[in-house]
Amino acid sequence: MSDLNLFPLSARAAGQAATLTSQEVACDHCGMFGMCEEAGLSREPQLLEQVVSRRTALARHDELFHANDSFQHIYAVKSGALAAVGEDGKGQRKVFSFYFPGDMLGLDAIDSGYYDSTVVALEKSSVCKLDYANVALLGEHQSSFYHQLIYAMSNRLRLERWTSLLLGTQSTEQRLAVFMLYLASHLKAHGLAHVEFRLPMTRSDIADYLGMAMETVSRAFTSLQKRGVLVVQGRNTRISDLEGLLAVTGLEYPSVSV
């Protein structure tokens, strides 16, 4: 675990922390990679063109799709960060999930035929999109494509368990700690900087995701910093003591892999 304390506490100016925006996942770290491969990315690029559109650019606050839009595309995040948002009845905003480079979104709409939440870009982002209706064009590649899709969906289901653990944990400090670990392990899994990074979302976004008050998020950050497990400077964040952070959450090691 010693390889995680890469940056001495005061070495980097906070402003220099890598933003998610600046980090684009290469295809081989993208959730859709297997599917692109199977669809003939290398072998038949012109076939792929009909199915996958690469790098659609989004500005901050742009909507990728809106709740109740009918399902057409599966997306993969290349760079930036997005959030699925909705209302929980009395106009209370609720963030269902965040999407980072390498993540796929829209998978939950295949069956129902419509997207059930609105997805917005939290910062300048780019996505690849796959036209699900055109998958039929893949011909012989089709069934191995589905095979890859099943893996991707299974993986996503497993990831949702994290969320369950995240939201079900009682103490707010623990919840935020689990959230930070979730972020870090995710970024690492996709080959991005995962020790020091800039949060793309506001404190309110985190609050609406974790089901707590924005002020509490702020206090929890302060408190984790006082414990010495995190260095927080606005949105610039560094995990300074991973084991300490794990200890706060009470999580087991192997289940995390940061």
Next chain:
Amino acid sequence: MSDLNLFPLSARAAGQAATLTSQEVACDHCGMFGMCEEAGLSREPQLLEQVVSRRTALARHDELFHANDSFQHIYAVKSGALAAVGEDGKGQRKVFSFYFPGDMLGLDAIDSGYYDSTVVALEKSSVCKLDYANVALLGEHQSSFYHQLIYAMSNRLRLERWTSLLLGTQSTEQRLAVFMLYLASHLKAHGLAHVEFRLPMTRSDIADYLGMAMETVSRAFTSLQKRGVLVVQGRNTRISDLEGLLAVTGLEYPSVSV
């Protein structure tokens, strides 16, 4: 909505409420139905035999599989109820999800190759199991089988969003109300009694699922009963005012469909 107030408040003795155990889903209400069909249930029963084993019986507290067991089967619940449980570090028990008749489980292990939580029967239950390795035997049926599997997984992903909403809602009374609606809509979707039913899980199970104290679950039940939206008698439960229950949660109508 008037069709929901089927049972006048004092008409039925609590003990006569239908238990989940007594309610078995027919194949056409089972999450695996499409897959069984595609695999040739009606057309080639002997082929199906090699892939699907029907009705494995489980007693209360029996484990279907244990965390870290290697993945082999996808299961579908025929009757009864099960729960995926884990530890959140310091021995604190955590319930990740409940599974009811019609639900599939094990989907999240396809990709990783191992189950990441332990699944136990909460009461006498029975499951069908599908040997994933033998799916290859389906031959020509294979790709349409995968197609159905993708629908099932997509549907499950959408369902997980409920969970997110469930756990992220602040007030404990609201959380429990959403939980009851989730149960009811699920039971209804699979053609089971959904107004009056017997909870298969303990208050502690619910508490460990919703991330609150067992005593708080008990108090929240009492409080919902005082509001007149629920009639609770131990584990026997009846939704006596669905609109009222919806009002407590603040949820929108169309998103629920109980």
Next chain:
DNA sequence: GTGAAAAATTGATTTAGGTCAATGCTCTAC
């Protein structure tokens, strides 16, 4: 059916975290 164990309820007390409010910081547009 009976007794023991497990589960559920209820009460009293304490504490975590929500709410209200004031102030400080930092991006962005000009």
Next chain:
DNA sequence: GTAGAGCATTGACCTAAATCAATTTTTCAC
């Protein structure tokens, strides 16, 4: 650069829910 808006932090206060504890009810094994 400067102004303004949006975002973040901190404090004071108070409510909701955790904890501790005692009692009752239900369930299960014999």
